[in-house]
Amino acid sequence: MKVLVPIKRVIDYNVKVRVKPDHSNVDLANTKMAINPFCEIAIEEAVRLKEAGIATEVIAISIGDKSCQEQLRTALALGADRAIQIETDESLDALNIAKLLQKVVEEEQPQLVILGKQSIDSDNNQTGQMLAALTGMPQGTFASEVKFDGDKVNVTREVDGGLQTLALNLPAIVTTDLRLNEPRYASLPNIMKAKRKPLVVRPAADFGIDLSPRTKLLKVTPPAERKAGVIVESIDELVDKLKNEAKVIS
């Protein structure tokens, strides 16, 4: 069974983002970039499926300019077999990303597409569900456990009240939540080996899809600053402040 893992290059999660002075966007110049943490969990899950003998091939895919090859190489070092870059300099809406991925799904016919539930830059939480809609596949979003059972996959999902388990017909789409697994680190020999694994570059324009933007970013501003408050010396003082100053308890 083939597994397709779409991944995204994003700002490293340890870096605090800054808004550009002209409020046109955030400033990513000279910023450390990495694989989106949820995508890393998706790679790990796919590689574990291969190690367990369930998956036969793991294909990593990313959509972006040349720089995202760095993240694809990391995916290869973590255990993906080959990689596809769909090349574009544009920042695409999730719907257009899903349309490009749909074309690749049609070509590659994977039994499972596993991707992060959201990227930590745009925080949209859309691509997996949209790809599921376009391909007509069932979706198991926010997964904390994925178990194969014949021609179905059981996905346990992190939902508001706790956990929900669904059975999905294959092929299916799964999006990862934080507790699905703990991703490994790439070893040096595997990083070296990854350099020789196949990485195919395909221009986005070759897919014949209208990729015109569906949304327009008008401005980006910093959030309202929260003023640091006071340090109180005792619980008595705290209770007094909450009662008589903030008036949030009685």
Added chain:
Amino acid sequence: MSILVIVEHDNGSLKTETLKTVGAAQKIGGDITLLVAGFNCQNVVDAAAKINGVKKVLVCDNAAYEHQLAENISLLVTGLAADYEHILATALTTGKNFMPRVAALLDVAQISDIIAVESSDTFVRPIYAGNAIATVQSLDSKKVITVRTTGFDAVATDGNAEVVTLDTVTDAGISSHVSDEFTVSERPDLGAATVIISGGRGMQNGENFKLLDGIADKLGAAIGASRAAVDAGFVPNDMQVGQTGKIVAPDLYIAVGISGAIQHLAGMKDSKVIVAINKDPEAPIFQVADYGIVADLFEALPELESKL
């Protein structure tokens, strides 16, 4: 203009967050129709009909919708979409699950997690875990939107809307429900609570979360947790407050043994009053707290409980 708002519920009761999503719909302006899709969900329908400013409540009561399967709900909503310019759902796990599927079936973009309405096509939403605020214009004729409830006020519930029952059944037949493992709690939901007390890695283990119980009882508070506490297995995932967990904005948020990682702050920094209890005076949580106390939580918590 007409707006469809999909009601968030568990078949037994309507989630109060829906009242805020209707509040967002009112900011857009237009005739508001609600959709209740569920199974044996008459209580939800009765509650929905009382929501102020609602013209009509559409009801689809069928086993296909019992578990809010995205494959089935999205087909239903897509089928109704022709009559509406805006389709709104609450940005909780159910809405986040099926709405992008609706958007893609309609061939439109989704605007996720809006916190303010600028105009009928322009919305404000946090990006980068709330470290930047984007103003986004939708260029599609139809707008598919999820609403972050911390940005909007709940509407009142003394209305009397018309209820229309639909017999549409859209069962995609490609997914099925296996089981639920829901946390049973007497306490208010994190999303609905006016007071929340959350524990972090500093709690050291799950057993110690009991130290929060007495305070939560006295304040009528919900109990939350940081990602570190959930990842460490102290408490279940549904207690997580943060960028990828629940986004909350209660009147009072008490952070206990939580250092204040960016992704936790993203989930609670819009709270009205924040209290931090931490033994590390350098913890970043103190930078957002209105009241901080540098103390060992194992001494501070029993004292706080006794003095409330």
